[in-house]
Amino acid sequence: MAPIKSSSKRHGENVQVTVRCRPPNQNEYGSCWDVQPSKIVSTDHRLKKQHEFQFDHVLYGSDNEILYAKSISNLINQAMEGYNGTSAIVTTVFAYGQTASGKTFVSNLTCHTMFSLLKWPVIVDHGNEIEPGVIPRSVDNVFDFIKKACRLEFLLRVSYLEIYNETIKDLLNPSNDNLKIHQDKIRGVYVTPLTEEVVTSPEDVLRIIERGEANRHISSTDYNLHSSRSHTLFQMVIESRERSSTSTSLASHRRTLTSTGYGHHAARSKEVVRISQLNLIDLAGSEKAASDQDRRKEGSYINKSLLTLGTVISKLTDSNAGKSPSHIPYRDSKLTRILQTALSGLAKVAVICTISPSNLEESLNTLKFASRVKRITTHAKNDEVMDDKALLQKYRTEIVELKSKLQSTAELLQKEKESALIAERRDHDQQMKLMRNTRNAMKERIDHLTRLILTSSSVVNNDLASATATLQQQLHDIQNGLPSPPADSERKHSNASGLASTGGGSGSTRQQQETVELRKLLLKATRESNEKDQRILALEEQLGQQTAINAQLETELSVTKAELELTKQLQAKEGGNENKSLPPSVSQRKQQLVWR
Numbered sequence: 001m002a003p004i005k006s007s008s009k010r011h012g013e014n015v016q017v018t019v020r021c022r023p024p025n026q027n028e029y030g031s032c033w034d035v036q037p038s039k040i041v042s043t044d045h046r047l048k049k050q051h052e053f054q055f056d057h058v059l060y061g062s063d064n065e066i067l068y069a070k071s072i073s074n075l076i077n078q079a080m081e082g083y084n085g086t087s088a089i090v091t092t093v094f095a096y097g098q099t100a101s102g103k104t105f106v107s108n109l110t111c112h113t114m115f116s117l118l119k120w121p122v123i124v125d126h127g128n129e130i131e132p133g134v135i136p137r138s139v140d141n142v143f144d145f146i147k148k149a150c151r152l153e154f155l156l157r158v159s160y161l162e163i164y165n166e167t168i169k170d171l172l173n174p175s176n177d178n179l180k181i182h183q184d185k186i187r188g189v190y191v192t193p194l195t196e197e198v199v200t201s202p203e204d205v206l207r208i209i210e211r212g213e214a215n216r217h218i219s220s221t222d223y224n225l226h227s228s229r230s231h232t233l234f235q236m237v238i239e240s241r242e243r244s245s246t247s248t249s250l251a252s253h254r255r256t257l258t259s260t261g262y263g264h265h266a267a268r269s270k271e272v273v274r275i276s277q278l279n280l281i282d283l284a285g286s287e288k289a290a291s292d293q294d295r296r297k298e299g300s301y302i303n304k305s306l307l308t309l310g311t312v313i314s315k316l317t318d319s320n321a322g323k324s325p326s327h328i329p330y331r332d333s334k335l336t337r338i339l340q341t342a343l344s345g346l347a348k349v350a351v352i353c354t355i356s357p358s359n360l361e362e363s364l365n366t367l368k369f370a371s372r373v374k375r376i377t378t379h380a381k382n383d384e385v386m387d388d389k390a391l392l393q394k395y396r397t398e399i400v401e402l403k404s405k406l407q408s409t410a411e412l413l414q415k416e417k418e419s420a421l422i423a424e425r426r427d428h429d430q431q432m433k434l435m436r437n438t439r440n441a442m443k444e445r446i447d448h449l450t451r452l453i454l455t456s457s458s459v460v461n462n463d464l465a466s467a468t469a470t471l472q473q474q475l476h477d478i479q480n481g482l483p484s485p486p487a488d489s490e491r492k493h494s495n496a497s498g499l500a501s502t503g504g505g506s507g508s509t510r511q512q513q514e515t516v517e518l519r520k521l522l523l524k525a526t527r528e529s530n531e532k533d534q535r536i537l538a539l540e541e542q543l544g545q546q547t548a549i550n551a552q553l554e555t556e557l558s559v560t561k562a563e564l565e566l567t568k569q570l571q572a573k574e575g576g577n578e579n580k581s582l583p584p585s586v587s588q589r590k591q592q593l594v595w596r
């Protein structure tokens with residue numbers, strides 16, 4: 001992916017070097033060094049001559065706050081805002097020194113102290129009281145900066161790797177233990193495939209470091225109880241851009257997409273995403289041969305890569321001093337290859353060299369290394385990148401696109417909802433109509449069936465209903481002064497009784513007559529019905545009595561049969577006449593049964 005726009009400005013400056021001499025531990029007595037604010041002088045008479053070195057800062061003791069404030073803080077702020085207030089840079093901080101001289105104490109990556117470090121207490125680490133080191137302070141600084149930078153927006157991603165025995169391992173994904181180094185014009189030298197995690201709080205960062213620390217090679221050696229057996233690189237990529245370009249409105253998005261190019265400066269500058277890189281490196285320390293075989297093997301890899309680092313620094317110093325440029329062996333070790341961008345002068349670099357107070361020879365080597373590094377001139381490259389690799393830009397674009405999609409989806413959804421409501425209402429109406437029709441049909445069917453089933457009361461009701469209807473009709477006719485036609489019942493009754501309708505009598509008289517006749521009919525029907533009911537009741541009672549008698553007879557019959565059987569058996573024994581021997585009760589019962 002080619003960058004849309006990248007601009008570079010160069011400002012030459014020396015690497016910033018700080019030397020810190022740690023206090024003696026319980027096995028050490030006194031110090032071979034006289035430490036002054038920016039100068040360190042050897043005081044040991046074993047040396048043939050006195051050595052004196054000048055650095056940006058020379059410190060003694062354990063105060064990490066002063067070390068951070070003097071050597072690092074400024075650099076981190078520059079990384080965040082872009083120095084000269086215009087652009088972003090690559091910043092590399094590394095700690096260099098012999099084993100057990102205090103490099104890890106400076107960077108302070110000890111995982112079990114990480115979370116308490118955020119609260120800035122005095123921590124006890126391996127029995128020593130320590131303060132938070134460069135890494136937690138830098139993380140805090142980064143987030144403090146973001147809090148105050150109202151006109152900018154940021155996106156931070158971090159990675160964490162180690163170089164152990166010349167293989168590169170992803171500390172955030174330990175199964176990825178043979179990472180490769182690549183280089184291109186846009187990204188410079190980079191390691192791949194390396195896990196990068198987007199972070200949004202200091203806690204996020206420290207949690208990630210803690211995860212990485214758990215996978216790092218740390219062992220006990222002859223010189224240090226918790227010795228780093230690998231070089232580690234903690235990297236934070238800081239993307240930033242002007243907040244005015246964060247407008248995520250659809251209109252502005254469309255303007256951006258349809259813009260014919262980025263030629264117009266104002267329009268272009270709004271879209272610029274600056275990418276800074278902050279590299280915090282904790283080197284393993286040079287050491288003499290260890291007694292343990294594994295430690296010896298690790299030590300030889302550590303020493304070899306540090307030696308290559310020394311050679312690279314020497315060659316760089318030579319070329320900076322105007323001597324004919326020679327081949328710089330960056331590729332001779334993974335460490336120098338990874339540091340190539342920083343060491344070749346395209347970064348702002350701060351080196352913290354640590355020395356032990358009593359180790360003369362090793363400390364002298366460290367100080368010589370430090371003074372060589374001090375002579376290197378770097379040219380921090382200001383990258384203004386409009387590249388679709390910039391996550392910030394990518395995420396913003398995605399947000400705008402998603403918002404636009406969300407809006408159209410919401411509109412579509414609303415329309416769908418409305419048409420669904422209309423359709424639903426239509427369906428509902430149809431269903432209601434259908435149900436109403438079904439209900440009516442059912443009602444009609446019930447009425448019809450009810451009418452078909454005749455009962456005494458239904459018949460009486462029918463008669464009453466038709467009589468009532470006739471009466472109502474007649475009443476209606478009377479009220480309207482119309483001659484009322486004779487009712488069916490009346491006609492029947494008249495025919496039956498031989499009376500002929502005169503047709504000339506007054507309406508009310510005829511009406512009264514008809515009413516009387518009807519009443520008679522009703523009374524007769526009711527009487528008949530009552531009589532029938534009574535007859536039925538009497539018959540039911542009779543039936544009940546008969547059933548009871550039958551039951552009694554059944555019982556008696558079975559008793560008699562038993563008695564008969566008994567008698568027969570007795571007769572058979574006695575050999576006598578049947579009639580003669582029948583008991584009187586049995587003969588009587590026989591007669592009763594016959595009679596019944």
Ligand SMILES: Nc1ncnc2c1ncn2[C@@H]1O[C@H](COP(=O)(O)OP(=O)(O)OP(=O)(O)O)[C@@H](O)[C@H]1O
Pocket residue numbers: 021022023061062063097098099100101102103104105106125126128224226227228229283284285286354
């Ligand atoms: N400035 C200091 N003040 C007090 N104690 C210190 C200081 N620097 C280092 N120490 C202590 O010295 C011991 C060794 O320090 P540290 O582990 O940081 O050394 P190192 O250079 O990282 O060693 P290695 O290269 O073996 O990892 C630790 O116990 C540490 O607490």
